[in-house]
Amino acid sequence: MKTLLIIGHTFPEPTTTAAGGRMMQLIDLFLEQEYEISFASTANSSERSEDLSKLGIATENIELNDSSFDVFISKLKPAVVVFDRYITEEQFGWRVSEQAPDALRILDTEDLHFLRKAREEAIRTNRPVTEANVFTDTAKRELASILRSDISLIISEYEIELLQKTFRISSEILHYLPFLVNKRSKRAKKEPFFEKRADFITIGNLLHAPNVNSVLRLKKDIWPLIRKELPQANLCIYGAYAPQQIAELHNEKEGFLILGWATDVFEVMQAAKVCLAPIQFGAGLKGKLLDAMMHGTPSVTTAIGAEGMCGDLPFSGSIQEDSKEFANAAVRLYTQQKLWLKCQAYGFDIIDNRFLKELFSEDFKQLLIRIQSNIKEHREHHFIGQVLQDQTLKSTKYMSKWIEEKNS
Numbered sequence: 001m002k003t004l005l006i007i008g009h010t011f012p013e014p015t016t017t018a019a020g021g022r023m024m025q026l027i028d029l030f031l032e033q034e035y036e037i038s039f040a041s042t043a044n045s046s047e048r049s050e051d052l053s054k055l056g057i058a059t060e061n062i063e064l065n066d067s068s069f070d071v072f073i074s075k076l077k078p079a080v081v082v083f084d085r086y087i088t089e090e091q092f093g094w095r096v097s098e099q100a101p102d103a104l105r106i107l108d109t110e111d112l113h114f115l116r117k118a119r120e121e122a123i124r125t126n127r128p129v130t131e132a133n134v135f136t137d138t139a140k141r142e143l144a145s146i147l148r149s150d151i152s153l154i155i156s157e158y159e160i161e162l163l164q165k166t167f168r169i170s171s172e173i174l175h176y177l178p179f180l181v182n183k184r185s186k187r188a189k190k191e192p193f194f195e196k197r198a199d200f201i202t203i204g205n206l207l208h209a210p211n212v213n214s215v216l217r218l219k220k221d222i223w224p225l226i227r228k229e230l231p232q233a234n235l236c237i238y239g240a241y242a243p244q245q246i247a248e249l250h251n252e253k254e255g256f257l258i259l260g261w262a263t264d265v266f267e268v269m270q271a272a273k274v275c276l277a278p279i280q281f282g283a284g285l286k287g288k289l290l291d292a293m294m295h296g297t298p299s300v301t302t303a304i305g306a307e308g309m310c311g312d313l314p315f316s317g318s319i320q321e322d323s324k325e326f327a328n329a330a331v332r333l334y335t336q337q338k339l340w341l342k343c344q345a346y347g348f349d350i351i352d353n354r355f356l357k358e359l360f361s362e363d364f365k366q367l368l369i370r371i372q373s374n375i376k377e378h379r380e381h382h383f384i385g386q387v388l389q390d391q392t393l394k395s396t397k398y399m400s401k402w403i404e405e406k407n408s
Contacts, residue, residue: 002036004038006027006082007041007062007081007083008084008088012024012052013050015048016205016261018179019110021179023108027039029180029357033368037055037056038059039058042062064091070095080106080372083107083108083149086107086145104368106149109153109159112142112154114142115132115162117138118132118139120210123280123281134162143169155177156178156308160176172382173385175367178285178360180356180361197273198272199233200233200273201235201236201297202237203291206240210280212243213281215249219249221323222327225324227254237257237258238260238268239260266295274340275298275300276299277300277301280304289301289316292316297344301318301319303319305319311353313349314346316350
């Protein structure tokens, strides 16, 4: 039996975060290849965490700076270890390297954190995101993690290009694996027609800074312009973990509705006519836009929102930066049936040509086989990773041991 250990930053919550959905897609790929999976995390599960036991997946709570992890992994003897974001690789990579040296080490970046943070800092200091400084301490940490790993999964073609051209990371240790979508179900193919839909929607985890920023921008700059043209329309804002500053924006007279966690994304997305995502910073792919395409809901977003989504295909809606133009595009989509239907069809084309699971599953399977069968040669060919493994993690290792000794 092939054994996989996933070290999760958190337990996956696919109904609240795109990252949770991404993790479940990865798990599905490994299950299809008949891996026996264990999922370990330092975090506690929540009421919205996926019940992994239903999939036959063993779960384990692990501790930072504790040699109990060494005992756990040495008994498990995984053939593959997946690190959920670079932070878990920093925390546990050296232990995996010592206790399971032959295990294939995969980093799932989710998105490039240093890119998202650099863009957020640019917005905070009133600079264009195109001038964001990516040469930061966070970039050093994340790039070191990529170099130490045998392979890193990158969700966006833009990020693949950034890593290769700006930071000269070898394509041989990067693998493009975007969000994965099964063929649209019969339920999805019966999306309501234009006339049966009403209102605007935006959705996303409201602990996530880009989503908070997006809602604030809608409230202040964009929604008043839309509401002036469409006084009967509402903006339905869904998302778990809304902070007080967002919850307090709820205003029924203005049609600005903070509605909390959506128990059924399918239902709320298909009821809406247009999805709004005025995202000013972020990285990776935007799950809300993929959901909108899957459910036949055209979107208005920004260049960063659409980044990595459509490739050379027409976007499923409109891409606008200026708040007034954003609002105008939203009103046009909402009121013009011919335009709306055309953008809906663009979304279906994007799904079918860029995100179907069947386009990527076989390549991923062959990647695992290829590297596992030549792990020694692969690591020697990318020897800088071993240098970093030996040198940069020693400080982490001995600091961890010192903390463990101190706590004892």
